[in-house]
Amino acid sequence: MRRGWPAAPPWCYMKTDTWIRLDTLRRLPAVFLAVLVAATALFGACRGPLAAGADAVVATVNGQPVLESAVHQALLHDYGARTLARMIDEELVRQAAQVANLNPDPAQLELKMETALSRAGGEVAFEQSLAVQGLTRDEYRDRLALSLLLDLLALQVTTFSDEQIQAYYQAHRERFSYGEQARARLSLTSTRENAETLRSALAEGGDFAGLAQAFSEDPATRDKGGDMGWFERADFAPELSQVAFALRPGELSQVFQGPDGYYLLQVSEKRPAGQKPLESVREEILSDLRYRELPSARQRWIEQARRNVQIRIADPDLAAALRIQLQTAPPLGDLGLIPHS
Template identity: 30%
Template sequence: MDKKDLNGNENLENNGTTEEELNTSEIINEEVEVAQVAAEEPVNTTKADSIPVMNKVGANNATPPPTAPRSNKAWMIASIVLAAALIIVLVVQKDDSKKAVATVNGTKITKEQLYDKLIEAGGESTLQSMITTELVDQEAKKANVTVTDEDINTELEDLKAQFGGEAAFNAALSQSSMTVDDLKKQMPLQVKLRKILEPQVTVTDDEIKEYYDTNKATFSEEEQVRASHILVETKEEADAILKQLKEGADFATLAKEKSSDTGSKDNGGDLDFFKRGDMVAEFSDVAFKLKVGETSDAVKSDYGYHIIKVTDHKDAKDYTLEEKKDEIRKTLVSQKVSTLSSTWMSETTEKAKITNTLTDAKEDAAATAEPTASAAAGNESTK
């Protein structure tokens, strides 16, 4: 059971749709921006077939599950697949473009037709992504920038922290139809860009203090408890379980066997740490009164009867500027790198010699059509 929602599938909020075409700056900014968006927006997870005991007070459990913070990672994976398909078709097209890749009632669908459809479906944006990656790779080589496994792991840990933890991070991946390995394939581009641009970024102590003062409320941590629970339908079931616990039965084992909360039962009923407002009132009121190691009597809520065991506790805490200084510096550096990356990418692209057969022809056609249109307009004005 997730502390925010116990409904099986873990999804996140999506504040924007996947864009079919990304310009050069957007492709570069995407990985940098996603962590910042995640840090700004709380992440909810939902489980469709279990009980939303941990929903915030007043939440409407009948509403559709929320989706993820703005992220084009799913598009990026689709682009990789599409790019691979395009390369395969390009390789074979020269010699056997008329060869059938499929037939429908005897009518052929050729490799050439497949290639054309792949181009229509996203060839331009896929090729642009490949051009961008090559540009960054070249600039990284000039700057002697390399990417190690440690760099990738550090980047992953930073993302997990900014998403709010392992569960929310995994939910974001699930929403984007990605695995950790998929994400790792995308990260070298982000790491290279950060390493290239970070030396150009300066963050002062005054900026850090201003950020701390502006966001001081976010540097306070509410009291939290960690608890496990067993959820059943009736008081009689709860009382029977309590009797077994008093006789020495293991709480986690009974949770796996008897709890109806599919979100937590496999973890022995563990709900991880939660704040008071993360739970329905009946649950929180009891959990926050228990001492570590204590187990409650049967607690009734709209979802049934809970037996709650508190396993850990964190006091409320207000963090000082000194305690958060390194974290704030890292955040400000990321923000400045994100802002700088757009300009840097545009300038780098302008300096590079790039040919793109998918877009150059269109630009040439537009340039040819423009004088013709101007001449026609001139003729009209002289009539």
């Protein structure tokens, strides 16, 4: 026994040489609170006699009593191992994240909360769902944060070889291909007269970028001197694309009417259909692979962490049940899922 600790502490389990108190972990749903009331069976230090009234009759069935101690014992063995396994997983994530100095991304956490609220059907339904699970909003947010931390921990130990990246690239060649592309500048005016005036100025050697900044009414390109960037035929309205792809590089279009007014286009470059180089889409491929691999990566991380954890439980039945839970339970159970209404 460590100096200064009470004779029968409410310890839950031990990771290496650190005892974890039940009362420092998050509050559990109501049904699990009943399990923890009976948690004196978990540890030899807490296996004293049942409190007064623990064997009170809580129900009768055709005159036969159902004792409170029997209810507690059934709850303990039905739910105790499942609950304890989840608590162990949660603590493993907390400890590892602290060592690695990891924190959940606030924007991602907020997005998860907004998604939960939306899926629950609004504020009232969300709060009701949390109440059924015995959780406050802050406690639910903490669970989401743990889920994000597990993602970070899992991805830290997940790598992909050049061969895997190349295979993904080859399997999705159509996605990384592009059609014929053009780059052009655009000027938009509300009247044909203004457009013709601009064209005359351009035909006499005027600078398209400067004139577009001064006179174009297109908010998307005006501040960029009319630059539309690289685009394919399907990226813009047919009226614009047909004109752009009919022009040669350096050629100025005639004034033509489009969806929002009168347009002038000048194509600066063109390039034929082709394939994006692997290096230009490497990060995109890695992001896709990580997303696809994440569920398996989470499972592997938890399984490895479970193999390394040291747990001491005095109750042999609970210990056996917990061993099965740690071998078969998914990582963190339902941690981070949207509450059920």
